Amino acid sequence: MNELTATQGAHAELMGVRFVSFDSETETVTMAFTAPDCFITPRGAVQGGLVAGFLDEAMGWAHVMATGGVEAPLNLDITMTLLKMVPAGPLTCTGRVLRRGKRVIFLEGELFDAEGNVLARSTSTAIPTPRPGT
Template identity: 40%
Template sequence: MTEPKQSAERFPPLLAQAIGFDAVLRLEATPGSSIVRYVARIEHTHSGGRIVQGGFVTAWLDNSMAYAVYARDPETTIASLDLTVSFLERIGQGPIVAQARVLRWGGRVVFLESELYPADAAGGPDTTRGPLTRATSTAMLVRSH
C-alpha cells in the first residue's frame, strides 16, 4: 500500500511519539484491519510505574482503529462520535499490540472495534489469554475526495 502525502497530517509524528507508537505490523484493506504495536513507557504510568494511565490505553485503541480505516480507504479519515472502552486487565510497561477492525462501513458512519494484547516474543499479539482491553467506536467518515 502506498501512503498518500497527507499521512503525516493524519498520524502526526509528535503525537505518535507521545503515545508510544512503535510500528504498524499489518494493514489489510478488506474489510479494513490493522495490527499496531505501542510501547508503554514509565511516563505513561501511575502507581509507581505499574499501571498505564487509561487515557494512553484509550489513545492506542483509537489510533489503531484509525489505521483500520486507513487500510480500507487511505483517502478517508474519521471523527469519533463515541468510544467505549472496557479495561479487562491491568496494563504495565512494555510492548502492547492492538488489533483493530472495521465492523460495518456505511455511507457516512463506520463501526469499529479494537483489542489490546501483550506482545509475544516475535513482537506480535499474544492472544493466548484474551485481550487486556477492548473498545468499540462509532465514527463519522470524513472523505478527502
C-alpha cells in the same frame, strides 16, 4: 500506505507507534506500541485514558487504510473495557472496520500484551471525513 504514513504525528511518536500490517480482506490493522514509563500510574499500569489512545489509534488507522488513505474517522463515541492492567513496555493492538457506511462507521479494537493476552477492548462509532492533508 507504508510504515511512515501510519506513524505521522507527535502523538504517535509519544505512544511509540509502529505499523505492523494491514489485512485488506478483513480491514484489520495491526500496530505495535511501546507504553513509556511516563504513562504508568502509581498502581503500576498505563493510565486508562492513554489505553484508550492506543485503541483509538488502531481503530482509526483501520478505516484510513481501508479507504486507501482518503478518509479518516471522526469519533462520535468510544467505549472501552479494561480486562487487565496494561503494563509499560511492548503492546500490540488490532483495529478493525466492522461496518462502513456513507454517514457512519463502526470500528473495534483489541490491545494485547507481549504474551498475546487481551488487555482491553473497544468499539467506536465515527463519521467518515476527508483525511487531513489529502
